Amino acid sequence: MKMLAKEKLALQVIDTWLNYRSRFSNLPGFQVCIRKKNQVIFSKAYGHANLITKQRLTTKDLFHIASHSKTFTSCAILQLSEQGKLALHQPALDYLPELKNHKDKRFKQVTIRDLLSNRSGIFRDGVDSEFWELYKPFLSREQLIQEVLSSDLIFPPNECSKYSNIGFSLLGLIIENILGMPYQNAMDALILKKLKKTHILADYSDKQKREFTDGHSRPLLENKRLPLKHAAAVALAPATGFCANAEDTSLFFETLLLGKGLLKKETQKELLSLNWPVKNTSNERYGLGLQFNKFSDMELVGHSGGYPGFATYTAHCVDTDYVISFFLNTNERIPLTITRSLIQILNKISSAFTDDDAKQAVIGGPLMNKWGSLLCVLTKKKGLCLPLEGWLPCNEALLLTSKNGEEFLCDNQSGYDNVGETIRFKKDKDGHILSAKWGSETFPLEKTFLTNFKKTLLPSR
Numbered sequence: 001m002k003m004l005a006k007e008k009l010a011l012q013v014i015d016t017w018l019n020y021r022s023r024f025s026n027l028p029g030f031q032v033c034i035r036k037k038n039q040v041i042f043s044k045a046y047g048h049a050n051l052i053t054k055q056r057l058t059t060k061d062l063f064h065i066a067s068h069s070k071t072f073t074s075c076a077i078l079q080l081s082e083q084g085k086l087a088l089h090q091p092a093l094d095y096l097p098e099l100k101n102h103k104d105k106r107f108k109q110v111t112i113r114d115l116l117s118n119r120s121g122i123f124r125d126g127v128d129s130e131f132w133e134l135y136k137p138f139l140s141r142e143q144l145i146q147e148v149l150s151s152d153l154i155f156p157p158n159e160c161s162k163y164s165n166i167g168f169s170l171l172g173l174i175i176e177n178i179l180g181m182p183y184q185n186a187m188d189a190l191i192l193k194k195l196k197k198t199h200i201l202a203d204y205s206d207k208q209k210r211e212f213t214d215g216h217s218r219p220l221l222e223n224k225r226l227p228l229k230h231a232a233a234v235a236l237a238p239a240t241g242f243c244a245n246a247e248d249t250s251l252f253f254e255t256l257l258l259g260k261g262l263l264k265k266e267t268q269k270e271l272l273s274l275n276w277p278v279k280n281t282s283n284e285r286y287g288l289g290l291q292f293n294k295f296s297d298m299e300l301v302g303h304s305g306g307y308p309g310f311a312t313y314t315a316h317c318v319d320t321d322y323v324i325s326f327f328l329n330t331n332e333r334i335p336l337t338i339t340r341s342l343i344q345i346l347n348k349i350s351s352a353f354t355d356d357d358a359k360q361a362v363i364g365g366p367l368m369n370k371w372g373s374l375l376c377v378l379t380k381k382k383g384l385c386l387p388l389e390g391w392l393p394c395n396e397a398l399l400l401t402s403k404n405g406e407e408f409l410c411d412n413q414s415g416y417d418n419v420g421e422t423i424r425f426k427k428d429k430d431g432h433i434l435s436a437k438w439g440s441e442t443f444p445l446e447k448t449f450l451t452n453f454k455k456t457l458l459p460s461r
Helices: 005-023 069-082 105-109 112-116 141-149 165-179 183-190 206-211 234-240 246-258 265-273 335-352 355-359 446-454
Strands: 029-036 039-050 063-066 242-244 284-286 291-294 299-307 310-317 322-328 362-369 372-378 382-387 398-402 407-409 423-427 433-438 441-444
Touching: 005 029, 005 039, 005 335, 005 355, 005 362, 005 372, 029 246, 039 246, 063 310, 069 112, 069 165, 069 183, 069 234, 069 246, 069 265, 069 299, 112 165, 141 165, 141 234, 165 183, 165 234, 183 234, 242 246, 246 265, 246 299, 246 310, 246 322, 299 335, 310 335, 322 335, 335 382, 362 433, 362 446, 372 433, 441 446
Parallel strands: 063 299
Antiparallel strands: 029 039, 029 322, 063 242, 284 291, 291 299, 299 310, 310 322, 362 372, 362 441, 372 382, 382 398, 398 407, 407 423, 423 433, 433 441
16 A cells, blocks of 8 residues: 555654653553554554563563453454344343342343443442452452352443443353353454464463563552553453454454454444443443544544553544554553544644645654754645644644745744744754754754753752
């Protein structure tokens, strides 16, 4: 697939931004993969797999992708439905004889579709979920069954969308009961063997520990992020056990949502259209193992994941060909935000520049001073300036105009800043940007700024 010049330019901007954020934030490491029309157009790893050992993260390192597992489980259930081995409208107890004597009679009304759509009314994680803190192992099959038998439903079936890891774990039991094999073996047969050249695990095993990045806590002791132990999800694997890298996970989602080989076309269409509002949220809906997030500028369909030491997100951007995975090896709720920003950068570059503009564009940055950092994209007649400090750069993107290609103006900057004042870029003989002087402010290249910045520090005592 041949990429447009402005798409290549956008990917350069993305790489510069992510590289800067990796170095000037306190995150351990992250993987990013962008797919378009069944091809990887961008895949990189930034930072460290372990902050203590300083081992570099690679694109092949495995992550706990947690609730992405629900989409894999959903795909398997939908395949069994296509094969006539179950029906989504049937009561779940038809396939769960272990629970037929549940004390809450409403349980008989829970359908397989209710479990798939998080509308079963079942509690989220059980009465005692200290496994999420890694204080004890995740539930075994027997413990899962006893946990469900000992508790009533929180809401009546199909009343509202309420997230439930226990509910999706029951779907794993249904798969095992129908096929007469362990969940992991069923996933291999139904899904993983159909995805060529991928390394995806249905649950963690110490045998593959060396292939994993390590997860890290949020900043705690001495405000440091510390590596955490790995743990298998065991009976909760259908809800949260899957492990993979960004490249392979994005391939699964692209194949499931846009490709061929996993589901029939009519099932795929239903998967992308059925969804219900999540209780007490404004713009979030949940479908058959999929999250739907609608914003003013885009709609994303995919799934997030949170595991001890990991935060992940994969989504297809509706009405585009893009599927993006962003995996972070620490607990921080930013993967959805960053995925949105990646799409916004692609769109911003596409709208600001023509393909001819992009072919002669110059990227300058990071340009820095004590107050912030910038990335500038310049052509002879226009430019785009992006702040590098946060995770939503397009919210403060500034368009520049020029008559002579040397001096630029910005009309959409805040009146508290330098709006209307001339921006002059200093370049070397090869046209590379060395600095920007915006009104009275100067932004030299990172290396120059940091050298000068050290001169302003108090001497060590």
